Amino acid sequence: MASSVGYDRMKEVKEFDESKMGVKGLSDSGVSTIPRMFLHPPESLSGLRNPSSPSIQIPIIDLSNERTEIVRQIRDAATTWGFFQVTNHGIPNSALNDTVSAIKSFHEQPKEAKSKFYSRGELGGVMYASNNDLYRAEAASWHDSLQVWMAPEAAPAEEIPEICRKEVVEWDAHVKNVADKVMELLGLGLGLDAGKFKELTFSDGRAMVGHIYPYCPQPDLTLGITPHTDPGIITVLLQNEIQGLQVKHGDDWVDVKPIPGGLIINIGDFLQIVSNGEYKSVQHRVLANAAKEPRISIVTFINLVKWRDSGSYGPLPELLTLEKPAIYRDFTRQEFLENFYSKGLDSKSLVEKIKL
Numbered sequence: 001m002a003s004s005v006g007y008d009r010m011k012e013v014k015e016f017d018e019s020k021m022g023v024k025g026l027s028d029s030g031v032s033t034i035p036r037m038f039l040h041p042p043e044s045l046s047g048l049r050n051p052s053s054p055s056i057q058i059p060i061i062d063l064s065n066e067r068t069e070i071v072r073q074i075r076d077a078a079t080t081w082g083f084f085q086v087t088n089h090g091i092p093n094s095a096l097n098d099t100v101s102a103i104k105s106f107h108e109q110p111k112e113a114k115s116k117f118y119s120r121g122e123l124g125g126v127m128y129a130s131n132n133d134l135y136r137a138e139a140a141s142w143h144d145s146l147q148v149w150m151a152p153e154a155a156p157a158e159e160i161p162e163i164c165r166k167e168v169v170e171w172d173a174h175v176k177n178v179a180d181k182v183m184e185l186l187g188l189g190l191g192l193d194a195g196k197f198k199e200l201t202f203s204d205g206r207a208m209v210g211h212i213y214p215y216c217p218q219p220d221l222t223l224g225i226t227p228h229t230d231p232g233i234i235t236v237l238l239q240n241e242i243q244g245l246q247v248k249h250g251d252d253w254v255d256v257k258p259i260p261g262g263l264i265i266n267i268g269d270f271l272q273i274v275s276n277g278e279y280k281s282v283q284h285r286v287l288a289n290a291a292k293e294p295r296i297s298i299v300t301f302i303n304l305v306k307w308r309d310s311g312s313y314g315p316l317p318e319l320l321t322l323e324k325p326a327i328y329r330d331f332t333r334q335e336f337l338e339n340f341y342s343k344g345l346d347s348k349s350l351v352e353k354i355k356l
């Protein structure tokens with residue numbers, strides 16, 4: 001391994017960022033070795049390609065099943081895995097395919113078409129960049145992303161790249177329906193009223209991120225996305241047929257197998273905290289893509305809109321009893337945002353910080 005003498009990481013990062021070429025551009029340029037800024041430390045890379053046992057899989061939940069049965073299944077999945085796939089969610093296959101194709105088309109445009117959207121760090125609107133945490137993370141990862149804020153304030157339609165505008169807007173309407181349905185079931189799973197999470201505005205904020213994981217010439221030296229937990233309430237994820245997402249389950253990394261028509265749902269830190277640890281926000285990562293065909297994923301982060309008047313949040317009082325007292329302290333909106341925006345994806349989650 002090259003010594004770090006004379007290596008100016010920030011310079012390399014800045015040049016890459018200012019080139020606006022993204023990892024898609026690097027991949028297309030035919031590089032056979034990846035730039036040093038993408039190299040992850042050996043401890044993050046060990047066992048990367050050991051396939052998980054095919055018999056271990058995140059739960060698959062058929063949303064056309066009988067309701068009390070689904071509530072039980074969703075509750076079990078959220079408490080043990082923090083991740084599950086749903087089928088028969090009501091979104092037509094054509095919408096799944098069209099959304100994946102549209103996001104792929106955006107990323108496959110020439111640099112000139114994409115670079116006018118290239119920007120970072122905005123809370124709202126539209127932003128396209130390589131590695132949202134590029135300047136905060138210790139090592140960059142092999143993906144680029146298009147982010148569009150959809151709710152409570154949608155990015156103006158004319159700011160969404162035309163090549164995927166219609167699909168992004170339609171996809172958001174579908175995700176909203178599924179998210180509302182799943183949030184209701186998750187609430188029931190905790191013994192809350194069906195409308196409780198809706199009343200708390202838990203599914204009223206949505207940001208969509210369309211990732212591309214292009215072919216990586218040295219997939220054993222980097223990652224597609226660094227291990228992290230998602231900060232919000234839940235995440236709804238659509239992926240194409242190229243595998244790469246892995247979920248931490250006990251000491252193992254478990255491959256999430258794409259299933260036709262399936263949507264992946266996972267619990268975020270916020271929901272873990274308000275559920276007083278009942279539901280789990282679980283670490284996940286994506287392997288750098290060794291296939292020639294790009295991996296595409298469309299992720300919608302679901303967030304609450306209205307904070308309590310106190311400006312803070314914590315475990316829901318309805319869930320606390322003498323036997324089950326709060327295991328987290330309340331945290332402020334400021335703390336929540338700072339924790340997310342001040343560090344890389346690889347930093348310690350809010351959950352650890354506020355544990356009592």
Ligand SMILES: O=C(O)CCC(=O)C(=O)O
Nearest residue numbers: 211225230245286297299
């Ligand atoms: O692309 C994926 O499958 C996962 C992406 C992800 O974890 C994220 O954007 O938070």
Ligand SMILES: [Fe+2]
Nearest residue numbers: 228229230284
């Ligand atoms: Fe994530």
